[in-house]
Amino acid sequence: MKPSPFDYVKPASLGEALSLLSDSDGEVAVLAGGQSLMPTLNMRLSSPSLLIDINGITELDGIEVVEDVIRIGALTRHQVVQSSADIAQHAPLIAMAMPHIAHPAIRNRGTFGGSIALADPAAELPACLCALGATIEIAGNKGRRTVSAVDFFKDLYETDLADDELLTAVEIPVLADGYRSAFEELARRHGDYAMTGLAAHGLIDGDKVSDLRLAFFAVGGTPVLAKNAAAVAEGKNIGDEMISAVQSALEKDLDPFDDLNCSAAVKMLYAKELTSRALKALIR
Amino acid sequence: MSGSEGLSIHDRPNSYIGRSVPRPNLPRLLKGRGSYADDVKLPRMLHAAFLRSPYAHAEIVSIKTDEAEKVTGVFRVFTGDDIAKVCSPWVGVLTHLEGLRSPPQHALAVGRVLWQGEPxxxxxxxxxxxxxxxxxxxxxxxxELPPAVDMEKALDGDAEVIHDVYENNLCWERNVNQGDVDAAFAASEVVIEEEYRFGRHTGVTLESRSIVADFDAGEDMLTLYHSTQAPHMKQALFAKHLDLDEHKIRIICRDVGGAFGLKAHAYGDEFATAAMSMxxxxxxxxxxxxxxxxxxxxHARDHIVKGKIGVSKEGKILGLEIDDLTGIGPYSVYPRSSAIEINQVLNLTGGAYVFENYRARGRVVFQNKPPMCQYRAVGHPIAISVAESLVELAASAIDMESMQMRQLNMAADDDYPNKTVTGIPLENLSHQESTTKLMEMVNYQEIRNEQAELRSNGIYRGVGFGALIEVTNPSPAFYGVGGAPISAQDGCSIKLDAKGNLIVGTSVTEQGQGAEAVISQVVATAVGITPEKIKVISGDTENTPYGGGTWASRGTGIAGEAAVKAGKVIRNNILDVAGILLQSEPETLDIRNNQIVDDENGTERMSVAEIGRIVYYRGDTLPKDFQAEMMVVQHYLPKSFPFAFTxxxxxxxxxxxxxTGFIKLLKHWVVEDCGTVVNPQNVDDQVRGGVVQGIGGALYEECIYNDQGQLLNGNLADxxxxxxxxxxxxxxxxxxxRTFESDLGAKGAGEAGTAGAPAAIMNALNDALRPLEAKLxxxxxxxxxVLEALGKV
Incomplete structure (x- = not known):
């Protein structure tokens, strides 16, 4: 469990990091918190020739509220996000998801941007960003660009990020009036990757829900927005009959797969159960 | 001879027996100054890495190493043939297990690889x-060759036969037939049949297996810094297979970070490391x-057991039958063999009960998976899960409380010595008192009331039991009789230094469980010296007495008794000197709190340190015909019973x-009887840790394989x-x-937790789901x- 040999460089600025990325001709890995990368290297599942350590780029670190968005720098540690009053106020879904992300030791090192860039299909944060309509900010040598979260996640561990780009920040619209969030996850042990998970966000008026976004994770190669289910829910009061209808609609939205912990059938059952729990939580 | 002579260790004044004395090795570990094998860094030390087979079964057509050997910094590349020239193959059989067979196994594969991961x-x-x-x-x-993976198909006529020297994949079969089982079932009010499956899992020690081999060509001496739980056994094995005399091998294992049985076996990569050093x-x-x-x-477990029980309408067990099949990988593991686990299953199933008719078959089969061998509570969780589930199912069928049925079938506490149905002697057990105490602790009726109330709200809680007997303090009947170089006796050496401190050597090892604390407490009590003046040395074949090591819950019971005996001898030797110096009869004196005292009233006469000073520096003041002996060694071997059952x-x-099918454990209770409890905190934590490992097997741990023999979850995330x-x-x-075999009276406590937890959890789970007619x-x-049993998927 020792990595293959690689060169290591720690740039002090974003520009320097981007130059290194574009100048490199071999396989490059970007080191942020290292909580997924280091095991991958040690298990020799990947053998990059160059490791670019971005931990010295302080401009990528931190949370700030700018007008109607909350901006989370890519290097912000999960622990900082978890304890942020701004996050709790303006993006409560993220705050709800945080305790489910691994364990304190991992949250102390692991970064928000790292989770997004890795795009593990069973991870919590990509689904949360899809539910919240977040925007991913990406820097390249040609400048900065943004892409919506739902377009960012392409396939299993595949994102819109090009080889010579860096994910720099995530921008989440601050919680609008009347909107609420719910987060549900089933994992074999606390802190494990989910067997099935759901990040839900919608406009709540009494028992009525609209503009509902149900973002499932661990049921596909990317987070899955359950559009049919959301359409069924639109404008309806949350109640037993409505929940059954939404659950049925999930059959059209989700096509889960077997994994080591459970079968596709169990994942579908869980998706329905979590939908029920989340909808009830939205009006609690 | 002191005045306390003839009295038991339990009569000693200022006793440390039964007190939670802090472990003397804790500060060292907490300050990061533990000494594990990986902490050893020697001059000129090189590092080994092993190439392991990616296939479960394949012929090695050729190995080319020339490119690898060209690399700067590489000293040598070894193949199986290279190692075979300096390390002879071994055969993992015990002669007392009749018919057990396994072919020679090389340290590194020669010609064929037989499991994914074989070096x-x-x-x-x-x-x-x-x-x-x-x-x-x-x-x-x-x-690539076709692998034999599925143990249920391993004996089929068309199965791939792994070893062509044999006609099929059978490694061993044992049959037991006591009484008339068929007649017993025919006479039974109810007969319950069920099939049980136990996943293959592994040990997951925090410290992985480690060895630093240091061959000194000057002295022809091989020193092995080694994470092991049986140093003297390893000394004998390395000597045999590397063709060295035993005194030319020294095993040092200071700290061991968990062992759980898995560090008591011969591993090819470890032998190859020693060979490469040579x-x-x-x-x-x-x-x-x-x-x-x-x-x-x-790996461990991996059993399929068909079980059958017949009970009378009063709840008496009339007959019990099991048929156990287990897959052990391609070889029986050396030197303890891979047949002991199933042998234990056959010996122990129903062991908590008195009944007369028992039939059992155990079959051990070869397969292309990693070797399976002894792991904490060898065989016990299988035997106990099967018997205890059958008991609860039978009790339910005759509408009887399962604990009532258990108690009805247990021997009375005053009805010992006794024997199991297969004739294994039981010295002194306390099923009645233990089950009564457990029911008081559990507050059973309240749980039942709450259960009924919650069920009406759709909340399904269950309560289940598991009663057991556990093998501890094994005599040579376990391994020695089968030809393995495994000692059942242990020794303790004690040296008094010139300042009145005791340097104690024990042949058992410290692997995180507190063995050194226990030995220290026993010596402190037996001699009358306070624990801070006692240093315990373990895990060094050159500096400790010869002994078995730490496995099968034997450390306190066997090495602890050796410490009692050695403590008595040195106390008497010290008092002989004191008697001369104080002009008193030694039997009127005693040692308490590092002082020589009058036995009768505790009046302090002189310090033990002063004895040390005089013996070592002023021996001229002692009589000419008197020689003080301030270093002693004593050994102990249980002889009256093959095992001290608990x-x-x-x-x-x-x-x-x-x-969702999720199970939430609410509470777990254990009443266990290990005889004398030397250190209550250590024993409680042994039981708790054991329960946790039992929970692992019951709810979480499983090595998941595909049909090609590939492990799919070989990392700690999966x-x-x-x-x-x-x-x-x-x-x-x-x-x-207490066991009456020894003065200390201690039995083992290391495995009862792991042994019984899975049974209790299975029974609680099935109790919870009974109204839904689901059973797992x-x-x-x-x-x-769980969801499958509930018919939800």
């Missing part, structure tokens, strides 16, 4: 990282990484989420061990029925399996 070549380089890099340059031409005449280190631990450590009883309380958040409060109670008998009980 077949090694690189020795100046760093582990470089050695791993260079592994990729070894070219192996494999010819060839290169330099120290070589090998530390298994977590990935190779999953493929290279022994008994215990578990209760599990849990809740099942019938929507192989689930129980973690703190999921664990319930574990409440431990004790009954103390396949461990681990995953959410998927």
């Amino acid at each position: 077949l070549a090694a690189v020795v380089a100046e760093s582990r990282a470089l050695a791993e890099d260079v592994l990729e340059l070894i070219e192996v031409d494999y010819k 060839v290169l005449k330099r120290p070589v280190k090998f530390v298994a990484d977590r990935m190779e631990s999953f493929l290279g450590d022994i 008994n215990s009883v578990h209760c599990s309380h849990l809740e099942v989420d019938v929507t 192989y689930l061990v129980p973690m703190a958040v999921e664990l319930p409060e574990i409440i431990v109670g004790h009954v103390e029925s 008998t396949r461990q681990p009980f995953t959410p998927q399996r």
